Amino acid sequence: MQLDMSFPVDSNALPSAAEVARAAEELGFGALWTPETGHNGFLPLAIAAEHTRTLTIGTAVAIAFPRSPMITAQLAWDLAAFSQGALCSVLAPR
Numbered sequence: 001m002q003l004d005m006s007f008p009v010d011s012n013a014l015p016s017a018a019e020v021a022r023a024a025e026e027l028g029f030g031a032l033w034t035p036e037t038g039h040n041g042f043l044p045l046a047i048a049a050e051h052t053r054t055l056t057i058g059t060a061v062a063i064a065f066p067r068s069p070m071i072t073a074q075l076a077w078d079l080a081a082f083s084q085g086a087l088c089s090v091l092a093p094r
Helices: 014-026 042-051 069-082
Strands: 004-006 031-035 056-061
Touching: 014 031, 014 042, 031 042, 042 056, 042 069
Parallel strands: 004 031, 031 056
Antiparallel strands: none
């Protein structure tokens, strides 16, 4: 059984995103989730994707109101391509 990890981004999470993602992967977590509660939840995932190989990544919450559906879709598509498929959705995990 694998457990997932939540990585809160309520403060400046970007400087520690690589370290947190690598540690989560080394400890055997299956996924790293970033809730978009105070800051952008997508940016730490791009860093996590760059520094891990087996970790699934995803947004626990992505606020839709300030973004058009097209922008949200493009962001998800680009992050999925960059992460080579590691990005997953809450509704459709891989």
